Amino acid sequence: MAVIVVRDLFSAAMLFAIYSLLSAALFVVLDAGDVALTEAAVGAGISTILILAVLTLTRRFEHPVKTLHWPALSVVTITGICLLWAVSDLPEFGNPQNPVHQHVAPYYIEQSYPDMGVPNMVAAVLAGYRAFDTFGEVIVIFTAGLAVFSLLSVRPKKRAEEPDEERES
Amino acid sequence: MRDNGILRVIARFLIPLIMLFALYIQFHGDYSPGGGFQAGVMFAAAWILFVLIYGLPAGLAVIPERAMFVLSAAGALLYAFIGLLGVALGGKFLDYAPLLEDPHSAQQAGIILVEFGVGVTVASVIMLIFTMFARRRGEFDGQGVRGDDD
Amino acid sequence: MDLLGHYNYWIVVILMMAGFYAVIARGNMVKKIIGLNIFQTSVFILFISAGKIIGGSTPILRKGVEVYSNPLPHVLILTAIVVGVATTAVGLALAVRIREAYGSIEDDLLIEALDPPQEPSETEQ
Numbered sequence: 001m002a003v004i005v006v007r008d009l010f011s012a013a014m015l016f017a018i019y020s021l022l023s024a025a026l027f028v029v030l031d032a033g034d035v036a037l038t039e040a041a042v043g044a045g046i047s048t049i050l051i052l053a054v055l056t057l058t059r060r061f062e063h064p065v066k067t068l069h070w071p072a073l074s075v076v077t078i079t080g081i082c083l084l085w086a087v088s089d090l091p092e093f094g095n096p097q098n099p100v101h102q103h104v105a106p107y108y109i110e111q112s113y114p115d116m117g118v119p120n121m122v123a124a125v126l127a128g129y130r131a132f133d134t135f136g137e138v139i140v141i142f143t144a145g146l147a148v149f150s151l152l153s154v155r156p157k158k159r160a161e162e163p164d165e166e167r168e169s
Numbered sequence: 170m171r172d173n174g175i176l177r178v179i180a181r182f183l184i185p186l187i188m189l190f191a192l193y194i195q196f197h198g199d200y201s202p203g204g205g206f207q208a209g210v211m212f213a214a215a216w217i218l219f220v221l222i223y224g225l226p227a228g229l230a231v232i233p234e235r236a237m238f239v240l241s242a243a244g245a246l247l248y249a250f251i252g253l254l255g256v257a258l259g260g261k262f263l264d265y266a267p268l269l270e271d272p273h274s275a276q277q278a279g280i281i282l283v284e285f286g287v288g289v290t291v292a293s294v295i296m297l298i299f300t301m302f303a304r305r306r307g308e309f310d311g312q313g314v315r316g317d318d319d
Numbered sequence: 320m321d322l323l324g325h326y327n328y329w330i331v332v333i334l335m336m337a338g339f340y341a342v343i344a345r346g347n348m349v350k351k352i353i354g355l356n357i358f359q360t361s362v363f364i365l366f367i368s369a370g371k372i373i374g375g376s377t378p379i380l381r382k383g384v385e386v387y388s389n390p391l392p393h394v395l396i397l398t399a400i401v402v403g404v405a406t407t408a409v410g411l412a413l414a415v416r417i418r419e420a421y422g423s424i425e426d427d428l429l430i431e432a433l434d435p436p437q438e439p440s441e442t443e444q
Contacts, residue, residue: 016353023360031388032367033202033377035396037194039363041210042404046295047356049217053302054349054411058418072344080336087328093368100369105389109378112390117273118199118280119380121390122397126204127280127287130394131263134283135252137398138245138290144405145241145294151412152301202379206401291401298408305415 013051020044034122180222187215195288199277205284209291216292217299225303237297244290251282327368334361348414352407359403366392 020043027036091098112124126134188211194201195208220228251263258267265279266272338361341354370392378390421433 012350012353016356019357020360023364026364027367030367030371031375031377032370032393032396033379034204034207035363035367035393035400037202037207038210038397038400039360041207041214042400043356043360045214046210046404047407049299050302050408050411051349051353053299054415057302057305057415058349072340075343076336076340079339080332083332083335084329087325087332090325090328090369092325093327093371093373098369100392101372101389105391108390109387113380115272116276116280118277120199120201120204121378121380121387122202122393123198123204123280123284124276125390125394126397127283128265128276131252131283133398134287135248135263137401138248138287140402141291141294141405142241142245144409145297147409148298148301148412151409151416152305154416200379202377204397206397295404298412301412302415 010052010055013048013055016051017044017048020047034120176222180218184215184219187218188212191215191292195285196281198284199280205287206291208284209288210295212288212292213295213299216296220299220303225300229300232296234297234300237293237300240293241290241297244286244288244293247286247289248283251279251286255279328365331361331365331368334358334364348417349411352410352414355410356403356407359399363396363399366396 021040024036024040024044027039091100108121108125108129112121112128113119116124116128118124118128191208191211194203194211195205198204198208216228216232219231251265253262255264255267256262260267263279263283265275267275268279269275335358338354338356338358341357342351345351345354370389372386372388375386375388376384378387378393380387
């Protein structure tokens, strides 16, 4: 939550990197090895370096916010309370009898080695049973590269001065 | 940052290690956590570390931008090619069973090739995105801030 | 209400609301993008914690382990993380372009720059 309050965006980026790393550690504790690796590499590595790269191109400090933004705070609080109330209907944490573990997952857990011969169940599902979704994901990341290229390949016009220099008050 | 001795020594030690580890994760995705995405991101991170220490022209001399364009498309095309190979040999799209005789080997071969395509595309796209941002910094004639070290 | 059984969901909701507040209440675009990423990561925690079985372990087949955690949420979240970084990269590229075209990435200054008041506050035409 310090990410919201702090005005120095460099510190915000560093706090975000710490947050990503902590969530990656949380994923390890929650037995998600592949996801922890990906989140640690992507969140604490790539996202942070891209934010820092953008910070060198824009201002480092954001403008001071004078008061707490009350409409936003009320929307957030109401949404939070509704979500907390809805969450109490979810099954409890870690129970093996949860519905999410009942129907499709036991098939994958038992059959992925006899079908595929690959011990890593996550990779077997990702590239074997659900390979088409992974294909879509490759296309998504390729499109993102294409979009960034098309946005940033136009040469920037040189600007003489900055109009928002005197707006600090 | 080229003149900073500590960073240079550590980078010289770490960058090959990270690239080797990325290759290990790429090809051991069957037996340990890993696979295409993780390996691609780590390889790109090693290259970004190189660029941070030695500068963007040195980085682009190692992996030129045209190579990044070609490789990003090549990875996705490899994935599609493996899928169409399944169709050509008599199965469904992305069906690995008709590739080899032994069903386990066919699945493993298909998965390794597909993950390799994914890894190549992810690595080259992330390197391309970083190059786009970093080159913008060089051309932009505005106010600069230090934000590049982490 | 079974509070202690759901503590993981409480954490998720708190993080989600923090990210949500950063997206709507702050004017700086980079901070909005950071808030969006916080939101995304909290959703990942939601899915992964829903897939965990207490007493299970990582879903990689090996000797000596009987109970595995559910591998299906892991697959979903793996794709979602990569899509998240793609979205972040495109959003940051847009922020850079907006900065160059209008001179700032704060919401209030952008509103003034888009419908110009009496003094010219944009330098591009």
